[in-house]
Amino acid sequence: MPESPPHVVIVGAGFGGLACAGGLGHTPVRVTVIDRQNHHLFVPLLYQVATAALSPADIAQPIRRMLGRYPNIEVRMADVVGVDTAARRVGLADGGAVPFDRLVLATGSSYGYFGHDEWAEHAPGVKTVEDARFIRARLLTAFEQAEACDDPERQKALMTTVVVGGGPTGVEMAGAVAELTRHALARDFRRIDPRAATVLLVEAGPRLLTTFPEELSDYAYAKLRDLGVEVRLNQAVEDVREDGVRIAGRFIPAGTMVWGAGVKASPAGRWIGVETDRVGRIPVNPDLSVKGMEGVVYALGDTALTMGGDGRPLPGLAQVAKQQGQHLGRALRANLSEGAPMPPFHFKDRGNTAIIGRSAAVFDFGRYRLRGWFAWILWAIVHVYLLAGFEKRLLVAMQWLWRYATYQRGARLITNPTHGHVERAASPLGEAPQGAQGSEPRRRAAG
Amino acid sequence: MPESPPHVVIVGAGFGGLACAGGLGHTPVRVTVIDRQNHHLFVPLLYQVATAALSPADIAQPIRRMLGRYPNIEVRMADVVGVDTAARRVGLADGGAVPFDRLVLATGSSYGYFGHDEWAEHAPGVKTVEDARFIRARLLTAFEQAEACDDPERQKALMTTVVVGGGPTGVEMAGAVAELTRHALARDFRRIDPRAATVLLVEAGPRLLTTFPEELSDYAYAKLRDLGVEVRLNQAVEDVREDGVRIAGRFIPAGTMVWGAGVKASPAGRWIGVETDRVGRIPVNPDLSVKGMEGVVYALGDTALTMGGDGRPLPGLAQVAKQQGQHLGRALRANLSEGAPMPPFHFKDRGNTAIIGRSAAVFDFGRYRLRGWFAWILWAIVHVYLLAGFEKRLLVAMQWLWRYATYQRGARLITNPTHGHVERAASPLGEAPQGAQGSEPRRRAAG
Numbered sequence: 001m002p003e004s005p006p007h008v009v010i011v012g013a014g015f016g017g018l019a020c021a022g023g024l025g026h027t028p029v030r031v032t033v034i035d036r037q038n039h040h041l042f043v044p045l046l047y048q049v050a051t052a053a054l055s056p057a058d059i060a061q062p063i064r065r066m067l068g069r070y071p072n073i074e075v076r077m078a079d080v081v082g083v084d085t086a087a088r089r090v091g092l093a094d095g096g097a098v099p100f101d102r103l104v105l106a107t108g109s110s111y112g113y114f115g116h117d118e119w120a121e122h123a124p125g126v127k128t129v130e131d132a133r134f135i136r137a138r139l140l141t142a143f144e145q146a147e148a149c150d151d152p153e154r155q156k157a158l159m160t161t162v163v164v165g166g167g168p169t170g171v172e173m174a175g176a177v178a179e180l181t182r183h184a185l186a187r188d189f190r191r192i193d194p195r196a197a198t199v200l201l202v203e204a205g206p207r208l209l210t211t212f213p214e215e216l217s218d219y220a221y222a223k224l225r226d227l228g229v230e231v232r233l234n235q236a237v238e239d240v241r242e243d244g245v246r247i248a249g250r251f252i253p254a255g256t257m258v259w260g261a262g263v264k265a266s267p268a269g270r271w272i273g274v275e276t277d278r279v280g281r282i283p284v285n286p287d288l289s290v291k292g293m294e295g296v297v298y299a300l301g302d303t304a305l306t307m308g309g310d311g312r313p314l315p316g317l318a319q320v321a322k323q324q325g326q327h328l329g330r331a332l333r334a335n336l337s338e339g340a341p342m343p344p345f346h347f348k349d350r351g352n353t354a355i356i357g358r359s360a361a362v363f364d365f366g367r368y369r370l371r372g373w374f375a376w377i378l379w380a381i382v383h384v385y386l387l388a389g390f391e392k393r394l395l396v397a398m399q400w401l402w403r404y405a406t407y408q409r410g411a412r413l414i415t416n417p418t419h420g421h422v423e424r425a426a427s428p429l430g431e432a433p434q435g436a437q438g439s440e441p442r443r444r445a446a447g
Numbered sequence: 448m449p450e451s452p453p454h455v456v457i458v459g460a461g462f463g464g465l466a467c468a469g470g471l472g473h474t475p476v477r478v479t480v481i482d483r484q485n486h487h488l489f490v491p492l493l494y495q496v497a498t499a500a501l502s503p504a505d506i507a508q509p510i511r512r513m514l515g516r517y518p519n520i521e522v523r524m525a526d527v528v529g530v531d532t533a534a535r536r537v538g539l540a541d542g543g544a545v546p547f548d549r550l551v552l553a554t555g556s557s558y559g560y561f562g563h564d565e566w567a568e569h570a571p572g573v574k575t576v577e578d579a580r581f582i583r584a585r586l587l588t589a590f591e592q593a594e595a596c597d598d599p600e601r602q603k604a605l606m607t608t609v610v611v612g613g614g615p616t617g618v619e620m621a622g623a624v625a626e627l628t629r630h631a632l633a634r635d636f637r638r639i640d641p642r643a644a645t646v647l648l649v650e651a652g653p654r655l656l657t658t659f660p661e662e663l664s665d666y667a668y669a670k671l672r673d674l675g676v677e678v679r680l681n682q683a684v685e686d687v688r689e690d691g692v693r694i695a696g697r698f699i700p701a702g703t704m705v706w707g708a709g710v711k712a713s714p715a716g717r718w719i720g721v722e723t724d725r726v727g728r729i730p731v732n733p734d735l736s737v738k739g740m741e742g743v744v745y746a747l748g749d750t751a752l753t754m755g756g757d758g759r760p761l762p763g764l765a766q767v768a769k770q771q772g773q774h775l776g777r778a779l780r781a782n783l784s785e786g787a788p789m790p791p792f793h794f795k796d797r798g799n800t801a802i803i804g805r806s807a808a809v810f811d812f813g814r815y816r817l818r819g820w821f822a823w824i825l826w827a828i829v830h831v832y833l834l835a836g837f838e839k840r841l842l843v844a845m846q847w848l849w850r851y852a853t854y855q856r857g858a859r860l861i862t863n864p865t866h867g868h869v870e871r872a873a874s875p876l877g878e879a880p881q882g883a884q885g886s887e888p889r890r891r892a893a894g
Binding site: 037038039055056057058060062064065068074075076077078094096129130133140141144147148187188189190392394395398399408410411412413414415 | 484485486502503504505507509511512515521522523524525541543576577580587588591594595634635636637839841842845846855857858859860861862
């Protein structure tokens with residue numbers, strides 16, 4: 001009787017998990033990919049869904065279709081609630097359990113609210129399709145309400161959008177909202193002038209895009225100001241309510257609030273009972289195995305605390321997760337089929353980019369830096385290329401071209417109940433919430 | 448002091464309401480269009496959203512954008528709760544009131560559940576974006592659950608889709624579900640074979656597509672059978688539960704149920720306190736004015752009971768609503784600016800069409816009849832042409848071409864909580880439900 005093949009379970013079908021699964025495709029290894037969603041999401045473009053430029057389906061692909069060509073890979077849509085490392089089993093919310101020989105944790109991260117998880121309801125991050133749809137509905141509804149309203153104070157409040165966090169997500173979001181109000185919405189109202197809308201970008205630190213060189217931060221600041229965004233540096237958010245935020249002691253009424261600050265890893269660290277760093281990341285060895293669980297449990301992407309060549313933690317970027325997934329997939333394939341040792345992971349920096357708006361982006365390649373129109377074109381090419389699947393690439397590229405020519409937005413749909421932000425966190429499988437994780441907000445496993 | 452211009456209020460931005468508004472654009476008449484949604488929806492293609500072929504934004508356009516070029520037209524996103532015909536005011540759910548000189552009711556229709564409105568929760572119709580997304584999520588989730596399940600009976604039940612009603616919507620839906628399971632989903636699962644999924648089309652009458660000639664009904668029947676759809680004629684649905692339907696005394700467990708039978712007009716008849724026909728339609732004069740409210744209140748599309756040249760009521764088709772809207776817009780323009788009399792409406796039959804599946808459609812032009820591949824091409828051309836807006840036409844056409852070549856579906860997203868069908872009926876404006884209409888399910892005003 002032949003031995004049954006080793007079974008690798010990958011939790012999370014984000015950039016890291018998918019890359020790892022791909023590396024194990026067409027091998028004698030049995031692989032199961034578990035995700036709470038049925039689709040892989042291209043999260044870096046999600047802010048474009050939130051600002052009505054793209055549809056969710058433009059940046060999402062069914063995980064089954066992406067891995068369908070590998071007969072040795074099974075996909076399971078389920079919520080993971082815990083891991084029994086001794087018995088080597090992953091526990092699911094539906095009561096099921098998936099046994100494993102090797103476990104890869106690629107469950108991504110969410111935003112941290114500095115101990116104020118109740119703020120999430122009013123100022124959601126941009127991590128899931130539901131988040132993006134909620135923000136889109138809230139933003140567009142606020143302008144509808146302003147149009148129907150006679151009180152100038154309330155109109156101004158409804159037409160105010162506050163974006164928290166001056167990292168790439170915050171900068172992209174603030175720029176996109178400003179362009180939406182200045183162009184796509186500009187001529188469609190009779191009583192309000194959307195061009196007069198306020199977009200506030202709040203950053204607690206002294207500059208925007210702190211992971212970029214200072215000259216690119218300055219460029220982003222200047223470009224956002226040109227777009228009409230009010231940038232507030234060195235100011236922390238002190239409170240978030242349904243109707244606005246308190247910043248530097250002053251309450252600012254707002255119709256829409258978006259959160260892009262702080263980072264919190266998924267609860268994977270608690271599943272396996274290891275000590276994590278301050279933001280929940282699992283410390284791993286150079287081969288990405290979890291310390292103390294060598295040869296059995298691995299973690300990558302935003303879930304893992306990986307040290308770079310300079311001794312500092314690697315940043316939470318899609319390219320880090322993707323490279324780690326590719327590395328781990330190859331390493332596990334060689335290890336499981338030939339008994340090869342697990343080599344250490346080395347990050348190759350492909351450059352870092354952020355987009356501010358039409359014709360304005362920044363690129364940091366270490367020695368080279370780019371900004372402006374050419375950086376924007378490069379940004380667009382890179383993102384269209386990275387979008388998985390030919391059909392999507394072409395469609396997204398066409399929509400970008402169209403919008404560039406017309407300033408229009410194709411996905412101005414209000415469909416989510418604005419007050420549905422809490423209910424929408426319910427599982428699509430109708431299962432009980434992740435009780436084991438306590439008050440952890442339920443989030444998509446995305447690398 | 449110049450007299451203030453006459454004010455026409457149009458409730459509903461479906462095909463009829465939009466056409467009427469367009470006819471009054473660039474005139475000295477003041478126009479207000481009220482809809483509970485911010486978007487016009489191309490309802491005839493909504494079944495393609497429900498079956499993961501198109502995204503909601505592909506077939507929806509912001510009403511504001513569509514009417515933005517007419518400075519005399521205002522758009523208001525609001526829920527109408529009643530009409531005070533004596534004071535000439537439309538009452539809104541947010542407490543507001545809109546005065547009018549002329550009122551056009553173009554509020555569309557929904558499906559009738561033969562006195563069993565509680566069935567709607569389990570077997571929704573395909574009338575709104577939320578309906579379509581709910582059906583899509585339920586359908587795709589059922590296959591995910593079947594894959595995760597070990598009980599063959601339950602697998603079979605989850606992989607069963609029941610479509611109620613053999614009209615165009617039911618035929619299109621059943622054909623699209625069969626193609627989805629036979630092709631797009633076919634290779635993506637490991638434990639279940641989606642090609643073995645059951646698609647049941649139930650029709651209480653003796654044939655499908657009763658509004659078409661019998662030879663086209665027979666063709667649709669044969670084509671659906673070829674696709675693997677189980678068609679049940681002369682069988683009525685006796686009960687709908689969360690887990691299946693009872694038909695002809697037998698309970699059939701099902702994972703997904705879709706309703707496409709019966710018609711019920713919007714509650715507009717009750718708003719103005721007139722007697723309606725059995726399905727809620729308002730009797731109108733040949734000039735589309737409501738009987739007893741001549742010169743003040745008009746109704747069109749599915750809201751109105753209009754008699755055709757043969758003395759029978761005109762069917763509830765988009766082309767009827769559109770022609771009536773165009774007619775009424777022109778008539779009101781001439782009447783309000785020059786005092787011209789209101790001419791009677793005459794329907795010009797442009798032909799009737801339904802699609803069964805890939806390369807299979809039917810066309811009825813009265814004297815000419817078409818079916819098969821050529822009818823399918825014609826169907827596609829007509830629908831791409833009818834889709835408002837150049838960008839959408841091109842994108843939809845490309846996606847159809849792509850799917851024709853690959854059998855793939857681009858929008859296989861599960862994002863709505865399956866059990867959220869009731870909550871999702873909440874208003875996007877966060878207002879109280881339409882209390883005045885009692886138990887009326889809340890629906891989009893669509894002509």
